[in-house]
Amino acid sequence: MRSAVLVEPTEFELQDRPRPSPGPDDVLVAVRDVGICGSDVHYYEHGRIGDYVVEDPLVLGHESAGEVVEVGENVTDHEPGDRVALEPGVPCRRCAHCKRGDYHLCEAVRFMATPPHDGAFAEYVSWPADFAYELPDSVSTAEGALCEPLSVGIHACRRGSVGTGDTVLITGAGPIGLMVMEAARAAGATDVILTDVVEEKLAFATERGADLTVDVTETDLDTAVAEYTDGVGADVVVEASGAEPSIQSTIDAVRRGGTVVLVGLASEAEVPFDVLEVIDNEIDVHGSFRYKNTYDAAIDLLADGEVDVEGIIDFESELEDIDDAFHRAMEPTVVKGMISLDS
Numbered sequence: 001m002r003s004a005v006l007v008e009p010t011e012f013e014l015q016d017r018p019r020p021s022p023g024p025d026d027v028l029v030a031v032r033d034v035g036i037c038g039s040d041v042h043y044y045e046h047g048r049i050g051d052y053v054v055e056d057p058l059v060l061g062h063e064s065a066g067e068v069v070e071v072g073e074n075v076t077d078h079e080p081g082d083r084v085a086l087e088p089g090v091p092c093r094r095c096a097h098c099k100r101g102d103y104h105l106c107e108a109v110r111f112m113a114t115p116p117h118d119g120a121f122a123e124y125v126s127w128p129a130d131f132a133y134e135l136p137d138s139v140s141t142a143e144g145a146l147c148e149p150l151s152v153g154i155h156a157c158r159r160g161s162v163g164t165g166d167t168v169l170i171t172g173a174g175p176i177g178l179m180v181m182e183a184a185r186a187a188g189a190t191d192v193i194l195t196d197v198v199e200e201k202l203a204f205a206t207e208r209g210a211d212l213t214v215d216v217t218e219t220d221l222d223t224a225v226a227e228y229t230d231g232v233g234a235d236v237v238v239e240a241s242g243a244e245p246s247i248q249s250t251i252d253a254v255r256r257g258g259t260v261v262l263v264g265l266a267s268e269a270e271v272p273f274d275v276l277e278v279i280d281n282e283i284d285v286h287g288s289f290r291y292k293n294t295y296d297a298a299i300d301l302l303a304d305g306e307v308d309v310e311g312i313i314d315f316e317s318e319l320e321d322i323d324d325a326f327h328r329a330m331e332p333t334v335v336k337g338m339i340s341l342d343s
């Protein structure tokens with residue numbers, strides 16, 4: 001089967017690899033659509049993200065969906081022809097975190113395209129059947145693939161307890177910030193503010209329904225949020241840029257008693273944070289790591305037309321053109337590139 005393998009930083013090789021055979025509890029999926037995520041681009045450019053280092057050739061891609069072509073002997077809930085979205089992180093199912101239901105925090109998780117585990121830029125993937133979610137006819141495989149970043153948005157909103165009537169400030173209008181906006185609206189937020197440093201990103205966020213956008217290179221965020229909220233502050237702030245000044249700004253922009261959710265990964269682990277403001281204003285600060293139990297919700301929201309994910313796709317490329325696709329994905333105004341296979 002054709003596979004795009006990262007053999008060195010900035011070097012993909014198209015290899016012919018053996019087609020995997022599904023284990024007894026697995027489905028074999030013919031991959032149809034795979035999103036290019038910022039972390040794929042980071043591995044491509046730098047060969048590492050923090051402590052995760054690409055030491056051996058690696059297949060990238062963890063936002064994927066396709067068609068089941070074969071099922072393992074124990075699989076009863078899928079059959080060939082089903083279209084499925086693949087949840088990319090499979091936990092051990094036995095550790096303390098898994099047993100208490102926090103399977104996304106499993107330290108032995110096998111997460112696609114995180115070294116040493118291969119991802120989905122390949123013709124076929126064999127995957128545990130219970131981490132393959134059937135898509136109804138009305139949901140495309142491209143949408144199925146984008147259940148992954150949508151899941152990050154849903155989990156962040158759950159972590160922030162976003163609810164009806166809330167004003168939500170989202171810092172960073174990349175794919176994750178935009179997916180947080182979709183999830184926040186679906187959770188009942190009535191006012192959504194997005195920030196960025198790239199004008200085109202903010203214009204796109206406005207097109208997609210942001211109530212207010214703030215270019216933080218030109219406008220003071222505190223002042224803009226205070227004006228919009230009559231001096232109260234946002235109920236929930238979701239940080240989705242990873243930029244240090246943006247992380248720091250969350251504390252000033254949230255209302256007293258409000259919630260800050262940190263999603264964006266800072267390039268340095270230590271970011272100075274005003275703890276006295278956190279205490280004085282009784283601000284809840286939550287980390288948000290990947291997601292758990294979000295795929296069913298994501299698919300239902302898509303089937304009901306409650307969220308739009310396909311609208312963030314800028315371009316689709318073939319597996320053979322993956323090098324070009326990664327270069328396009330690095331352009332600052334591009335939100336989402338996809339690789340589509342139709343073997």
Ligand SMILES: NC(=O)c1ccc[n+]([C@@H]2O[C@H](COP(=O)([O-])OP(=O)(O)OC[C@H]3O[C@@H](n4cnc5c(N)ncnc54)[C@H](O)[C@@H]3O)[C@@H](O)[C@H]2O)c1
Nearest residue numbers: 038172174175176196240241242243246263264265289290
């Ligand atoms: N916690 C998790 O589970 C999780 C999951 C996925 C992604 N992430 C992280 O979330 C962040 C967002 O992901 P993405 O794919 O949307 O990244 P991205 O780089 O495509 O988007 C980030 C956006 O933030 C903007 N930005 C840069 N500096 C800013 C500033 N000072 N203020 C406001 N906006 C600013 C950029 O212009 C860009 O549009 C990244 O740090 C990523 O690593 C975390």
Ligand SMILES: C[C@@H](O)[C@H](N)C(=O)O
Nearest residue numbers: 037039114149152290
């Ligand atoms: C969650 C996923 O989108 C993220 N890029 C990760 O690898 O953790």
